[in-house]
Amino acid sequence: MHDKLREHIEKIVPLTDKEFAFVSDHFSYKKYRKHQFLIQEGDTVKYHYFVLSGLLKLVYTDDTAKQHIVSFAMEDWWESDFYAYYTQTPATLSLECVEDTEVLCLLLEDYKKLCDGLQKMERFFLEKANFGFLGAQRRIISWLTSNAKERYEQLLKQSPSLIQRVPKSLLAAYLGVSRETLSRLSP
Amino acid sequence: MHDKLREHIEKIVPLTDKEFAFVSDHFSYKKYRKHQFLIQEGDTVKYHYFVLSGLLKLVYTDDTAKQHIVSFAMEDWWESDFYAYYTQTPATLSLECVEDTEVLCLLLEDYKKLCDGLQKMERFFLEKANFGFLGAQRRIISWLTSNAKERYEQLLKQSPSLIQRVPKSLLAAYLGVSRETLSRLSP
Numbered sequence: 001m002h003d004k005l006r007e008h009i010e011k012i013v014p015l016t017d018k019e020f021a022f023v024s025d026h027f028s029y030k031k032y033r034k035h036q037f038l039i040q041e042g043d044t045v046k047y048h049y050f051v052l053s054g055l056l057k058l059v060y061t062d063d064t065a066k067q068h069i070v071s072f073a074m075e076d077w078w079e080s081d082f083y084a085y086y087t088q089t090p091a092t093l094s095l096e097c098v099e100d101t102e103v104l105c106l107l108l109e110d111y112k113k114l115c116d117g118l119q120k121m122e123r124f125f126l127e128k129a130n131f132g133f134l135g136a137q138r139r140i141i142s143w144l145t146s147n148a149k150e151r152y153e154q155l156l157k158q159s160p161s162l163i164q165r166v167p168k169s170l171l172a173a174y175l176g177v178s179r180e181t182l183s184r185l186s187p
Numbered sequence: 188m189h190d191k192l193r194e195h196i197e198k199i200v201p202l203t204d205k206e207f208a209f210v211s212d213h214f215s216y217k218k219y220r221k222h223q224f225l226i227q228e229g230d231t232v233k234y235h236y237f238v239l240s241g242l243l244k245l246v247y248t249d250d251t252a253k254q255h256i257v258s259f260a261m262e263d264w265w266e267s268d269f270y271a272y273y274t275q276t277p278a279t280l281s282l283e284c285v286e287d288t289e290v291l292c293l294l295l296e297d298y299k300k301l302c303d304g305l306q307k308m309e310r311f312f313l314e315k316a317n318f319g320f321l322g323a324q325r326r327i328i329s330w331l332t333s334n335a336k337e338r339y340e341q342l343l344k345q346s347p348s349l350i351q352r353v354p355k356s357l358l359a360a361y362l363g364v365s366r367e368t369l370s371r372l373s374p
Binding site: 060062068069070082083086115119122123125126129130132133134136137139140141143144145176 | 249255256257269273302313326327330332
């Protein structure tokens with residue numbers, strides 16, 4: 001299962017076998033069932049996750065207990081409540097399985113050790129962070145410029161497989177529309 | 188003027204005089220007047236900017252020529268059309284002065300030289316990228332969970348100085364509301 005991680009990292013930086021052994025030693029494997037939580041609101045966030053298989057939702061729950069989907073993460077994505085992780089403050093988001101999910105887990109201290117011990121990994125995380133920022137910026141532009149129908153069509157174009165896998169109620173909570181509105185938009 | 192850059196970087200990583208001289212050598216200084224463009228849509232994006240003084244707006248112009256503000260950047264902020272900069276594709280955003288503005292400019296090749304030549308700078312850019320991502324994520328959560336009035340109040344709380352400096356029409360284009368709606372919200 002660590003092969004997937006190596007393949008993923010090597011899209012950005014090549015690693016020798018020795019270097020990858022060093023990287024791999026800092027991850028631990030976990031498996032979760034659908035509906036299980038990796039992070040619950042209020043938790044101390046121990047890990048930053050690399051998704052090997054399955055699907056996760058990162059959720060913000062508002063004062064009225066309504067759930068808003070901040071992001072989805074499937075194979076090859078990294079996910080966590082990153083603010084809580086980096087600052088070691090209680091989680092304000094929850095991370096929950098939409099499907100049975102396998103992840104590799106990275107402790108904050110091990111993330112730091114990887115960056116300190118192997119500059120290639122710092123380069124890797126820098127590239128991921130830069131493109132993570134650009135993805136979030138693209139979503140902001142989509143909110144500024146598009147209505148619900150257009151946002152749905154953009155998502156359909158960008159992530160067709162996500163739309164196949166995710167229940168309509170969760171898509172609505174990601175797009176910021178009601179379930180009824182989404183039903184009118186999607187065939 | 189490079190002192191501001193040093194102070195800013197040293198909030199994250201300490202530098203020796205020799206290291207800072209190396210960093211500083213990779214930046215060039217430019218001054219722009221209000222309404223001048225640093226980047227125009229369609230341009231090749233040469234630089235990534237550190238704002239020394241003044242205020243910039245990063246703008247997405249839609250098919251109907253309506254302007255949407257993706258972000259503002261003032262003192263101590265980094266700004267560019269980062270997608271176009273990293274991928275060296277034509278700019279889809281424009282970057283324009285809201286006030287007279289002084290910047291330090293960093294070429295992509297110099298950004299890479301800094302990261303390659305001094306691991307502390309790669310650490311610095313990684314931290315900035317991580318927190319840039321978190322800022323964008325916070326704005327997404329704000330869009331998902333808040334109405335225009337609440338988004339205005341959040342901005343007032345987070346960036347009171349921005350609200351003082353930015354004309355109401357630009358604030359409206361940042362919050363995604365009409366100028367008339369904003370007038371009803373703000374005293």
